[in-house]
Amino acid sequence: MAQKPSIPKGTRDFTPAEMVRRNFIFDTIKGVFQMYGYMPIETPAMENLDTLLGKYGEEGDKLLFKILNSGDFLSKSDAALLAARDSNRITGQISEKGLRYDLTVPFARFVVQHQNEITLPFKRYQIQPVWRADRPQKGRYREFFQCDVDVVGSDGLINEVELIQIVDEVYRKLNIRVVVKLNNRKVLAGIAEIIGEADRMVDITVAIDKLDKIGLDKVNAELHERGLTPEAIDKLQPILALSGSNGEKLQSLSQILSQSPTGLKGVEELTTVLKMVDTLKLHTPVELDLTLARGLNYYTGAIFEVKALDVEIGSITGGGRYDDLTGIFGLKGVSGVGISFGADRIFDVMNQMNLYPDTVTAATQLLFVNFGEKEAAHCLGLATFFRNKGVRTELYPDVAKMKKQMSYADKKGIRFVAMVGEDEINNNKITLKNMVSGEQQTLTPEEALSLIG
RNA sequence: GUGAUUGUAGCUCAGUUGGUUAGAGCGCCUGAUUGUGGUUCAGGAGGUCGCCGGUUCGAACCCGGUCUUUCACCCCA
Secondary structure (H helix, E strand, C coil), rough: CCCCCCCCCCCCCCCCCHHHHHHHHHHHHHHHHHCHHHEECCCCEEEHHHHHCCCHHHHHCCCCEEEECCHHHHHHHHHHHHHHHHHHHHHHHHHHEECCCCHHHHHHHHHCCCCCCCCCCCEEEEEEEECCCCCCCCCCCEEEEEEEEECEEEEEECCHHHHHHHHHHHHHHHHCCCEEEEEEEHHHHHHHCCCCHHHHHHHHHHHHHHHHHHHHHHHHHHHHHHHCCCHHHHHHHHHHHCCCCCCHHHHHHHHHCCCHHHHHHHHHHHHHHHHHHHCCCCCCCEEEEECCCCCCCCCCCEEEEEEEECCCEEEEEEEECCHHHHHCCCCCCCCEEEEEEEEEHHHHHHHHHCCCCCCCCCCEEEEEEECCCCHHHHHHHHHHHHHHHCEEEECCCCCCCHHHHHHHHHHHCCCEEEEHHHHHHCCCCCCEEECCCEEEEEECHHHHHHHHH
């Protein structure tokens, strides 16, 4: 019985036409990364579960895809837990591997594990899929590609600047209008500190992150719900109301945070980065956004987010500085900073706006019609001639009706069809048909080449 | 995890208050045209109406469950 084939929720197949476009995106991004001295690495799709667990917060743990142990995994598990149907606790007994949730944590693991083979500062890029057991929705998939660039082992803020420069360059090459939003965790920590809620930074940031979306009143309501005192919420108001240029915001902040050394350090970092970025004269606006929080709680300094200006789709790139991610795996004192381009969202944006240049194609340029065994053998040699000259060439593999072979060329968007039968073989010519104009003429291979090239 | 929403031919979609044999456009296949595609014309194939169960004399249509699609929330690229 033939069953209807399907793929898991939130995953997708990509057709050749789509892959050509996706590869254009990947190649563009990769090219820019390499131009800045980042080197590629790859890590396994699956990691040991204890590498992943606890790195993304409670919510992140829930979104991890876990892999069932091989063999008779139930025989070794605790009967009482099984009987109690306690999924959370039974998980540790039946699963010890999980699919990677992002590329940053596996990278941190990689750095620690290979610390003797790599030279700090270590600049790497990594383009691989990640998996999250989320409910799919607009711009959100369960399997998607991230394109990460990170540098570890360097505290210099020049790295932050360089990353912004990379963002600018990638999106200029892809022709997507974006804005870079910049914030700093130290500033957020300072704010939490001076309003007297130092240990509630995550609650505060998660709430104010929604300011754009739900408005001030609802943010205040949520802050209250999350257990902040009315006094603290009151003190927060002037900060939420901050406006003006980046410079003006920084000025106000340095006053507001004057009692918080951490906060002031954040302001100083932001100032330094923004000053350097200014001198670069980028196309992309860089905006200081205090409401930018970002979920991942391993960030300790700069936080970035990039939003597309012409398409409503959440952020298409994000990242930040993490001072001690490798510490969890036993290597202290190595700071990292990096960003991640969300390839699938970029793909969605590019598709929606049809931003691909016409040159994005991998179509065959020349098809040899197959008239029979003898003719095909002759065409094999001719095809090699054209391929050696850089023409994407194929020979139809079967002796099929002309109509079928022509329509194959038509559907594949092949511009030229070569017909080589007995006459052509004898005269060492080929009959070349231009599928767009419909014209055809009999030529020597060299003449044909100049027409195709 | 919470709340909605979708599912009929390969694709996009019609399908009346529940009533005989479920339709259209596009695509596909064959021929008109044995060395000529895209246009035209003639013909043809293709459907357990997502799946399981229930109500009914009778279900694509009503009810329940389940899977899937899309969307919002939580969270996030």
